Amino acid sequence: DAGVIQSPRHEVTEMGQEVTLRCKPISGHDYLFWYRQTMMRGLELLIYFNNNVPIDDSGMPEDRFSAKMPNASFSTLKIQPSEPRDSAVYFCASSSTQGSTDTQYFGPGTRLTVL
Amino acid sequence: DQQVKQNSPSLSVQEGRISILNCDYTNSMFDYFLWYKKYPAEGPTFLISISSIKDKNEDGRFTVFLNKSAKHLSLHIVPSQPGDSAVYFCAASLRTAGSYQLTFGKGTKLSVIP
DSSP, rough: OOOOOOSSSSEEOOOOOEEEEEOOOOOOOOOOEEEETTTTTTEEEEEEEEETTTOTTTTSSTEEEEEEEEEEEEEEEEEOOOOOGOEEEEEEEEEEEETTOOEEEEEOOOEEEEE | OOOOEEOSEEEEEEETTTTTEEEOOEEEEEEEEEEEOOOOOOOEEEEEETTTTSSEEEEEEEEEEEEETEEEEEESSOOOOGOOEEEEEEEEEEETTTOOOOOEEOOOEEEOOO
């Protein structure tokens, strides 16, 4: 299995621009999580989906952030408009509640820099 | 309000010795705990976990201990190897409440000196 795939790996943009981060979870996993990692706050959960349905988005910092999961194999995290304080590493993770595999598998992350 | 705390940002250990990484939590409802390991430019990877009904879980060189009364868990690595140098995150969840959401600590950077 290819694992969780994220794109792009690096994104540099200017303040005010729209940014879209993409994630392909592991096939068969029914949970998908978006995290943000910063020096100040560590690894924090932004939103998670179960069977493509958003379950908890209380970690989304502002209305500028939105996430979608149109199908079981694809999710996006969008920031519009982006601000310098959004600069961070964004991770996507997936997990399966079937069988004994219930730990989260993380993608390599997208390093976002907003100038 | 940080529910999972790793109070040591960094730790240095000689190769072959024991590494002990500590984690404290405040929510007594947490019932499942995990340790993740992260190398630079990679995502965290699962290392070992423990249910709140146990006080110890061992997997090779890695052992996790849970002290529920103290709301404390620790990860022991014996013997430590240079390849263990990474950032280690402690995480907790509320499995019996049907939540697979993880709350992470800020991590401890372990350096194993050859």
